Amino acid sequence: MTTSTFTIGPLPIAPGDDEGRRARAHEDGFLYVPGLLAPAQLAPLRALVDEALARRGWLVDGRSDPALRLGRWDDTRWTAFLADVLASAPYQALAAAPELLGVIRLLCGDDPELHVGDVCRLVSPGAVDLTTPPHQDAAYLRDAADVWTAWLALGPCPLALGPLALYPGSHTGGLRAHAPVAAGDGVVGTDVPEGAPWCASALAPGDVLFFSSLTIHRALPNVTADELRVSVDYRYRPRASITSIATAY
Secondary structure, three states, X not given: OEOOOXXXXXXXXXXXXXXXXXXXXXXXXXXXEOOOOOHHHHHHHHHHHHHHHHHOOOOEOOEOOHHHOOOOOOOHHHHHHHHHHOOOHHHHHHHOOHHHHHHHHHHHOOOEEEOOOOEEEEEOOOOHHHOOOOEOHHHOOOOOOOOEEEEXXXXXXXXXXXXXXXXXXHHHHOOOOOEEOOOOOOOEEOOOOOOOOXXXXXXXXXXXXXXXXXXXXXXXXXXOOOOOEEEEEEEEEEHHHXXXXXXXX
């Protein structure tokens, strides 16, 4: 698939065995695990999110108005929405799903500390200029060297809706220079080489992307007519990392 500025190929599916998954994550900086969660596991959180969206008029009969232009990090409407969602029982419960923690434990090499920068993202249809640019999470998360993210959409996420694209192997160069995308914008971006081998796939409910805080990733634009992209980022770090950070102060 070719977008206006870059070409992407499909995400490689994670091996089924632990050793294969460790090797793939070490090489690529991410894992794509289709069907890790059952759609029913997402349903309580999706219902809560849909109620919060409908209450604000952001979702009417399952459709969203592109004029809303949701997607900026500093949008106070979005931060108020987060206050409703992040502390909710469904949000907290899904973060602790055994299926997610099992993969995270494998990647971290330790029991994980939960909720180290979680968000529930909203991206309006047609707001192409608000599409998240290439970046590493370590550029804006404190003490992020050992952090891994589990990213999942709360519904079907075809390429047109704007799932993540990841740059395999980009974690090996360490933290790269980042700069604000625009004056006053809280989003930071980093340069990538021309022809970088981006990977992305259409995602079904329950598919999960795991990636390192050093892996360069970006969103694809939401080019649908009236669909709001709703996704969650659950972030984890190994408990041993928490202990070492506390000891250093």
